[in-house]
Each structure stands twice: as structure tokens, then as C-alpha cells.
Amino acid sequence: MKPVSFTLRSIKAVAIAALGACVLLAAPASHAERLKDLASIQGVRQNQLIGYGLVVGLDGSGDQTTQTPFTVQSVISMLQSLGVTVPPGTSLQLKNVAAVVVTASLPAFARPGQTIDVTVSSMGNAKSLRGGTLLMTPLKGADGQVYGIAQGNVLVGGVGASASGSKAQVNHLSVGRISAGATVERAVPTTLGREDAIYVELNDTDFSTASRVVDTINRRFGPETAAAQDGRVIRVRAPQISDERVAFLGALESLHVTPAQTQAKVILNARTGSVVMNQAVTLDACAVSHGNLSVVINTQPVISQPAPLSGGQTVVTSTSQIEIQKDPGQVLLLKGGTSLADVVKALNAIGATPQDLLAILQAMKAAGSLRAELEII
Known part of the structure; x- marks a missing residue:
């Protein structure tokens, strides 16, 4: 039997190979999300309610x-x-009453007797709703029908005080909330169990993601269970019995799907100068030049006084000094296929501010170098 000898080079090679194997084993799989985070079930939605009421018991506010x-x-x-x-x-001088608008969201499958939270907002010139009580207020839907009744003590998260012209206030005093402040009086009809299929609606229209969702559902529940109708709606066959359908929907929402990469997009907020780009944004080869030009005008008064006993008058004139300052511009070459991180690093290197980015990115888009949709809000 021949003795086995290890050299330093072979030990390093074995260590590197083992480290590489560990990295491969520890590397996470492609990011997948639950279907309930990517889509919703058609017909399972909230309904907005609104009502007009009075808040009483205010302390003169x-x-x-x-x-x-x-x-x-x-x-x-x-x-x-x-x-x-x-x-x-009769002239009523009321100080402890405020007219308010009451809003709430009626959740899906809500039944009479259940309670929901409501938000109470002042619609007049009341100084504060703190300590007030909302009187019985009907909450109506878009169809004019009453779906709930709200009443209770208003909880305001702010506080304020004023005296002798001075005023101090913390947070907002004109809006409050009542937890479980409304009782549901009418249920919203649903069509979820009237057909032999349900419809899954993606949050964002994407044909690639819709195709992946269909493949995932068919692998889990059998072929021809799901079929995409377009880039947003997917038809899924479901059991007719309500108990089985609920269990099926629970399993359906728990499926993990890897969504397709989103469209490259750049969002520009012209009012605040904010620029947001997603990871799909890339560039073609282009050159960017950036420089600032500033003009400073300084005007100073000059007083001209006549000689003594000359009979002249004092005259005030002004002299202006105009100074033009031009920062040296920088020309930066961006290679094609540049990633988002490289784009941000390159624009920071030339000293571009968020306001400068608005003009630079628009120029890149006009030149055809920016591979992304440019949206200005």
C-alpha cells in the first residue's frame, strides 16, 4: 500500500471545492411568493360605507x-x-356638538351582528373631537342601502391646548376612530359559490406570471384545473360543496409561485425630486455630460455728496456687479447593459442631485439609451 501525501496546493483545492459545495447547498432557491400575495379571488372584496352624524359631549371645541x-x-x-x-x-348656540362624516370598510362575507371599525372625521370647524361620543349613524353603501349602524366613544390620538393667543397641538384632533364601533345590519350578496369555477385575478397584469400560476395550479390539483383567460384573470375549477370549496381555496392561496420579472420602470416625482427605479432598469451605451452654470448679480448703493458750500445735492446711485460662475462639466461614458447599481453609482459620480436626475433620465430616454418606461407623477 502506497503512502498518501498531501501538498499545500492539494489541500487548498480540496478546501475550495468543499466551500463551493457548501455555498451551492446554502444558496436559496429562486424567490417564490404565495398566491394570496400575488392575486385575489374575484368577488372577495371590501365595500366602502359612509354616513353623516353628530358627535356630542365635546368640551367647548x-x-x-x-x-x-x-x-x-x-x-x-x-x-x-x-x-x-x-x-x-330659536337661535341655538352649540359649542359641544360637531357634524362629522363616518366611514368604514365592510369586509367580505360579513354577516349581520358582526362589528367593524369606523373612522370619524369632522366636516365643520370643530377644534377637536377629543372626548366626544358619536350618536347613532346609519352607514350606507353605493346603492343607498343601510349596511351598518355606528355609535360609540371617539378615540383621538392627539392633544391640544390654547390660552391667551398661544396654541400647542400634538397630532391631529379632527379625526378619530372607534374600534368595533359599527354593527353590520345587512350582508352583501356574493356569487362565489354559484358556479363550478372561481376566477383568480392577479394584482398586476403580466402574461408570464399568469402562465406560471396556471402551471403551478395544474401540477398541484391536476391537469386542466386552471386556464388563463388573459394576462390577469385565471379560471379555476372548484368543488361545488361549500366545505370542500373553502378547503380548496385555502390550499390554492397557499401555493408558492415565482413571479416573472417586472417591467423596467423609472418613477419621477417632479414636485419632490424623488426618483425610484426597479432592478430591471438597464442602459445602452451613452455619454452623459453634467455641469452647472450660475449667474450672481450684486447691487450696492453709492452715495455721492457735493463739496461744502457748492450748492449741490446729495445723490444716491447704485452699481451692479455681475459674476458668471460655470462649474467644469464632466463627461461620463456608460457602457451598454449597465445594471441599476451601476447607473446609480455613475450618476452619483458626476454629482447629480435628484433634481438633476429628472433632466438626465429624460434625456437618456429621448436618446434611446434608457431601457425602461419613464413615468412622471
């Missing part, structure tokens, strides 16, 4: 009735419905 007559009208109507008659011509 309610609406000024002379400027918000609708608050007085609402109080009079409420009192009449409760059997209290206000004599005609």
Missing part, C-alpha cells in the same frame, strides 16, 4: 353654529325625531 348652519339643522332634526320640539326662530 365643537362647531361654531354661525358658520356651520347644517350642524344646527341636524340637531333640530334629531330632537324632533326624539319628540323634542324646538320653537321656531
Whole structure:
């Protein structure tokens, strides 16, 4: 048997090979997301509700009735419905009442008796809703039907105080929230279980992602279970029995799908100078020149006084100095196929500010070098 000898070179080779194997084993698989994060089930949605009501019990911070007559009208109507008659011509000076708009979202499959959260927002000139109580307010949907009734104590996350012309305020005082402040009175009809199929709608239209979703569903539940109707809607056959359908939808939402790479896009906010680019943005070969030109005009007064006993008058004139400053421009060559990180690094290298990027990226797009959709908001 021949003795086995190890050299330093062979030990390094073995170590590098082992390290490479560990890296390959530890490397994560391609990023996959749950189907419930990429799409929604058609018909499973929220419905917006709105109502008009009154908040009472405020500590003198309610609406000024002379400027918000609708608050007085609402109080009079409420009192009449409760059997209290206000004599005609009575001028109500209310300080503890505020007219508000109540909004809520009715979740899918909500049933009468369930409770939902509501948001209470002042619509007059009330200083604060802190400590107030919302009176019974019907919440209506887009069809005009009442789907809930809201009432309860308003919780405001801010605080404020004023005295002798001084004022201090923390957070917002004109909007509050009531947890479980509304009771559902009517259910929204659903068509989820009336057909032999359901429809999965992707959050973003993408034909590649739709195709991958169809392949994943068919591998899990059998061939011809799913079929894409377009780049957004996918038809999926589902069981007819409600219990089996719920279990099927639960398993369907838990499927992991690797979405396709999104479209290259650059978002420009001209008001704030913000620039956001995704990782798919690339460049073709181009040259970028950047330089600043500034003009400074300085005007100073000059007083001219006559000699003593000359009979002249003092004259005030002005002299202006104009200075033009031009920073040396830099020409930077960007090679084709540049990634997002290289684009940002290159633009930072030439000293481009966010406002400069707006003009530079628009020029790149006009020159055909920017391989991305340019959207200005």
C-alpha cells in the first residue's frame, strides 16, 4: 500500500471545492411568493360605507353654529325625531356638538351582528373631537342601502391646548376612530359559490406570471384545473360543496409561485425630486455630460455728496456687479447593459442631485439609451 501525501496546493483545492459545495447547498432557491400575495379571488372584496352624524359631549371645541348652519339643522332634526320640539326662530348656540362624516370598510362575507371599525372625521370647524361620543349613524353603501349602524366613544390620538393667543397641538384632533364601533345590519350578496369555477385575478397584469400560476395550479390539483383567460384573470375549477370549496381555496392561496420579472420602470416625482427605479432598469451605451452654470448679480448703493458750500445735492446711485460662475462639466461614458447599481453609482459620480436626475433620465430616454418606461407623477 502506497503512502498518501498531501501538498499545500492539494489541500487548498480540496478546501475550495468543499466551500463551493457548501455555498451551492446554502444558496436559496429562486424567490417564490404565495398566491394570496400575488392575486385575489374575484368577488372577495371590501365595500366602502359612509354616513353623516353628530358627535356630542365635546368640551367647548365643537362647531361654531354661525358658520356651520347644517350642524344646527341636524340637531333640530334629531330632537324632533326624539319628540323634542324646538320653537321656531330659536337661535341655538352649540359649542359641544360637531357634524362629522363616518366611514368604514365592510369586509367580505360579513354577516349581520358582526362589528367593524369606523373612522370619524369632522366636516365643520370643530377644534377637536377629543372626548366626544358619536350618536347613532346609519352607514350606507353605493346603492343607498343601510349596511351598518355606528355609535360609540371617539378615540383621538392627539392633544391640544390654547390660552391667551398661544396654541400647542400634538397630532391631529379632527379625526378619530372607534374600534368595533359599527354593527353590520345587512350582508352583501356574493356569487362565489354559484358556479363550478372561481376566477383568480392577479394584482398586476403580466402574461408570464399568469402562465406560471396556471402551471403551478395544474401540477398541484391536476391537469386542466386552471386556464388563463388573459394576462390577469385565471379560471379555476372548484368543488361545488361549500366545505370542500373553502378547503380548496385555502390550499390554492397557499401555493408558492415565482413571479416573472417586472417591467423596467423609472418613477419621477417632479414636485419632490424623488426618483425610484426597479432592478430591471438597464442602459445602452451613452455619454452623459453634467455641469452647472450660475449667474450672481450684486447691487450696492453709492452715495455721492457735493463739496461744502457748492450748492449741490446729495445723490444716491447704485452699481451692479455681475459674476458668471460655470462649474467644469464632466463627461461620463456608460457602457451598454449597465445594471441599476451601476447607473446609480455613475450618476452619483458626476454629482447629480435628484433634481438633476429628472433632466438626465429624460434625456437618456429621448436618446434611446434608457431601457425602461419613464413615468412622471
